[in-house]
Amino acid sequence: MSNPQDRLHQPTLTTHGIQPENQETPISFLSTNAMSSELFFKRNHFSYPTLTYSNYWLPINGLVSTPKVFSLQEIVKLPSKTIKVALECAGNKRSLFEPKTFGDQWGKGAISQGFWTGVPLTTLLEATGMNANAKEILFEGYDKGKRTDLNNEYSYSRSLPLEKALDPDTIIAYEYNSQPIPFKHGYPLRLIVPNWYGMASVKWIKQISLISSEFKGPYQSVDYVYYPNKENDSGAFPVTTVNVNSTIQQPVDRDIMNTGTHVIKGIAWTGTGKISKVEVSTDQGETWFDAFHEPPNGSYGWSSWTFEWSVYEPGEYTLMSKATDSFGRTQPLEPFWNRKGYGYHAIDQVHVKIE
Structure with missing residues (x-):
């Protein structure tokens, strides 16, 4: 059993918004690679939805051979993966x-x-079948x-191309x-899309529809789009695959x-392949040295890394980290600037003073 005194020394989320709730993880003070749900960042576009869990059903419809409605109990009994x-x-x-760009001014903890x-x-689509005309799979959330900007009400909805949707590691998580x-992270069912930015992992799934054309909802055609000009x-x-990136935690x-x-x-991560080097x-x-980093382990998690620094001259120093992945992507010195401020991936920096 944990000591109540320990909780007094736990880091807390940094709040960027209350309505809707947007909070970031205290990334510099994490002591574990699998964080508690209490320290998991929160990103919401609307207030939390109101759901009746005792009567929760997941319809799969559209271009399918047999439309089907799954109960939560049915889903949890199916073969699963972690x-x-x-x-x-x-x-x-x-x-x-x-x-600067407009939007929540996230630090390094989102x-x-x-x-x-x-x-x-x-697995679910095997039960419904797929029409040959299906081009995308659409996920609608209850939020x-x-x-x-559009003077209208929308649910949070996004689609995936078939190739990504049918990846065996794209899961309906419970x-x-x-x-x-x-609940605040998507209960009872949340889509998890490894290697893509978090906007793809729709929470509180209301329904799944197979469609024949490109989805044009505002959270796909207005937001989560790179605008270079x-x-x-x-x-x-569109914003899709996570860029190679790193963060200095301490x-x-x-x-x-x-x-x-x-x-x-610190930590390093990528949406393509695995982290192959951290410098x-x-x-x-001026000069770069290899840091020790965890070898790839077949997951979609980040790689923790360390570097021992001996410094004997007082003064101000700029520390930098640069990650490279197995596809040869390396963090640039300058980020790809875009109008909505997505996908920041420049070499990380912290400034310290030695006395």
Whole structure:
């Protein structure tokens, strides 16, 4: 049993919004690679939905051979799988963009990970069959509300192309870390889409529909789109796969430290392949050294890394981390700037003072 005193020393979420609730993980102070649901970041577009769990059903309809409505009890009895997944909000690190972009000014904590258990979507679709004309699979959440820019009410809905939807690791999850998914994180059923930004993992699933055309809902055609130009929409393309990225967890930015030996630690992650290398610089990028990082373990989680730094000269230092994945993608010095501030992936930096 945990000591109640220990809870007094636990980190807490940083709040960016109350209505709707948006809070980020205290990423610098995590002591575990599978975090509790209490420290998992929250990203919402609307107020939490009102659901009746005792009468919960999941319809699968549209271009299917046999439309079917699954009960929650039926779903949990089907063959399941558990996968470790890091979910990153597409707006993670938005506050670091220059020039600034509008939207919640997330720091480095709009990312969390743990173990999700659920049924592969393909298993459910085997029971309904698929029409040859189906091109995408649409997921509608119970959360809904009015958008001021479009002056209309919408539910949170997004689609996946068939290739991604039919990946055996795209699951309809009902547990997180071996417990029912907490209500604020999508209970009773949440879509989990490994390697894509978190907006794809629709919470509180209301229904699944197979459709023949490209879905154009606002959370797919207006938001979660990269707009490279500030003044117009030319060159726009959708936000999908997570960029290769890293974060220095310790020391924290603007820390004051003594001379001696310090352990620089952090995490690295990617949406393609695995992390193959993490490099650290302690002289503002002049020289780079390999950090020790966890080898790939077949999951979709992040890789923790450490680097031992011996420093004996007082002064101000810029520490940097740079990750490379098995597809050869490496963090750039400058991020890909886009008007809505998605996918920040530049080399991470913290500034420290040695006394």
